[in-house]
Amino acid sequence: MTDTSAPLWPAPTAVTPVDATIELPGSKSITNRALILAALADGPSRVRYPLLARDTRLMIDALRTLGIVIDPVDDGVNVTPAAVTGGVAVDTGLAGTVMRFVPPLAALADGDVRFDGDPQARKRPMDIVLDALRALGVSVDDDGRGVLPFTVAGTGAVAGGPVTIDASASSQFVSGLLLSAPRYDKGITVHHDGEPVPSQPHIDMTVAMLRERGAEVDDSVADTWRVEPGPVRALDTVIEPDLSNAAPFLAAALLTGGTVRVPRWPAATTQPGDDLRDLLARMGADVALSGDGVLTVRGTGAVHGLDADLHDVGELTPVLAALAAVAGSPSHLRGIAHLRGHETDRLAALAAEINGLGGDVEETEDGLVIRPVPLRAGVFQTYADHRMAQAGAVLGLVVPGVQVEDIATTSKTLADFPGMWARLLGSDAEPAA
Ligand SMILES: O=C(O)C1=C[C@@H](OP(=O)(O)O)[C@@H](O)[C@H](O)C1
Numbered sequence: 030m031t032d033t034s035a036p037l038w039p040a041p042t043a044v045t046p047v048d049a050t051i052e053l054p055g056s057k058s059i060t061n062r063a064l065i066l067a068a069l070a071d072g073p074s075r076v077r078y079p080l081l082a083r084d085t086r087l088m089i090d091a092l093r094t095l096g097i098v099i100d101p102v103d104d105g106v107n108v109t110p111a112a113v114t115g116g117v118a119v120d121t122g123l124a125g126t127v128m129r130f131v132p133p134l135a136a137l138a139d140g141d142v143r144f145d146g147d148p149q150a151r152k153r154p155m156d157i158v159l160d161a162l163r164a165l166g167v168s169v170d171d172d173g174r175g176v177l178p179f180t181v182a183g184t185g186a187v188a189g190g191p192v193t194i195d196a197s198a199s200s201q202f203v204s205g206l207l208l209s210a211p212r213y214d215k216g217i218t219v220h221h222d223g224e225p226v227p228s229q230p231h232i233d234m235t236v237a238m239l240r241e242r243g244a245e246v247d248d249s250v251a252d253t254w255r256v257e258p259g260p261v262r263a264l265d266t267v268i269e270p271d272l273s274n275a276a277p278f279l280a281a282a283l284l285t286g287g288t289v290r291v292p293r294w295p296a297a298t299t300q301p302g303d304d305l306r307d308l309l310a311r312m313g314a315d316v317a318l319s320g321d322g323v324l325t326v327r328g329t330g331a332v333h334g335l336d337a338d339l340h341d342v343g344e345l346t347p348v349l350a351a352l353a354a355v356a357g358s359p360s361h362l363r364g365i366a367h368l369r370g371h372e373t374d375r376l377a378a379l380a381a382e383i384n385g386l387g388g389d390v391e392e393t394e395d396g397l398v399i400r401p402v403p404l405r406a407g408v409f410q411t412y413a414d415h416r417m418a419q420a421g422a423v424l425g426l427v428v429p430g431v432q433v434e435d436i437a438t439t440s441k442t443l444a445d446f447p448g449m450w451a452r453l454l455g456s457d458a459e460p461a462a
């Protein structure tokens with residue numbers, strides 16, 4: 030739902046090529062997995078350089094509510110596991126990782142755990158997780174709706190075992206079940222039956238992080254994941270920067286013919302944001318990753334359209350769509366029907382808002398066809414979606430007079446996007462009229 034009362038943010042227009050080094054905070058996806066796994070571990074864990082933004086604060090609050098002790102330390106948080114306590118209520122906000130990862134953990138509680146979230150969160154699909162928990166022996170009350178709010182009736186233990194789900198709407202259904210499964214009596218065997226699961230790198234991230242903590246995971250059979258019951262080892266871990274959040278800043282380099290450097294870019298990672306190196310190169314950027322982990326993206330003057338299947342990297346879509354709208358040739362972004370269940374229906378939102386600026390975007394069954402045409406000033410609605418707001422900011426770089434509604438929604442995964450954007454542009458920016 031659009032908050033039409035939210036203030037408008039005049040997106041600054043770049044008057045010279047950007048030239049900046051951007052320090053990115055920790056990955057949302059890795060932080061929230063690290064917190065869940067630390068909560069289930071056999072001793073205290075240190076999580077260093079976590080993301081501290083709305084989605085991860087919601088995760089910290091959820092785990093504290095469930096009895097886990099989380100203390101701030103100079104470079105992050107200490108997590109001390111405890112018995113999971115019921116008789117509590119958890120706020121999921123709009124965080125997919127909280128609403129899909131915490132209920133399987135809450136099933137281990139010694140009583141009821143009530144879940145609810147933002148109004149927009151009540152539209153995001155949850156039925157697959159809830160039905161899976163039921164199949165694993167957990168009682169869940171959702172009034173038959175399959176969305177928030179719902180109550181998980183914990184009894185202190187979960188039988189676990191085999192379960193077949195259709196995870197074509199979100200990889201988070203698989204990840205959420207796998208993360209808590211070492212603590213289930215029989216572990217878990219998740220089998221996916223349906224159209225292909227999106228966001229495979231995020232499932233690989235889940236499997237890798239479970240294995241790093243000693244859990245035994247078999248993912249050798251396609252669409253089947255087996256997690257053995259057993260201890261989760263405590264771990265002192267450093268969170269990688271959030272590569273998906275690099276997207277708007279790197280896009281600015283491409284679009285303005287400038288240069289953006291991102292330090293601490295991992296040499297190897299399961300983050301889908303790493304695909305930006307290839308995708309932005311295909312759109313015309315000069316991309317180089319140095320041996321000491323600095324990614325440098327330079328605009329060459331040309332911005333090419335993109336024909337790409339983004340099924341595995343769907344969260345990159347809003348910023349790529351913004352780039353595509355001002356590129357030199359048409360784009361076709363495919364394989365992303367599941368974006369309709371993200372923070373908002375991102376396919377509808379991108380088409381509506383780019384077209385609202387005079388664009389030519391056509392929604393297809395599983396993606397977007399984007400034909401670049403000159404855009405004009407106007408309001409860019411964000412639908413409580415942080416990546417829609419980032420897309421609006423990117424368009425504003427080259428389209429004078431773009432006003433982004435509710436820029437504060439970027440706090441979902443970045444504590445201060447407007448401040449970072451101002452530093453990106455330095456003094457070489459003109460606020461929109
Ligand atoms: O597991 C995760 O951390 C995520 C998985 C993906 O979800 P979907 O598979 O629903 O796209 C991704 O889009 C989201 O931003 C984060």
Ligand SMILES: C=C(OP(=O)(O)O)C(=O)O
Nearest residue numbers: 123124125126344371372
């Ligand atoms: C889909 C996203 O978020 P969530 O973790 O809430 O699903 C996203 O960040 O692009």
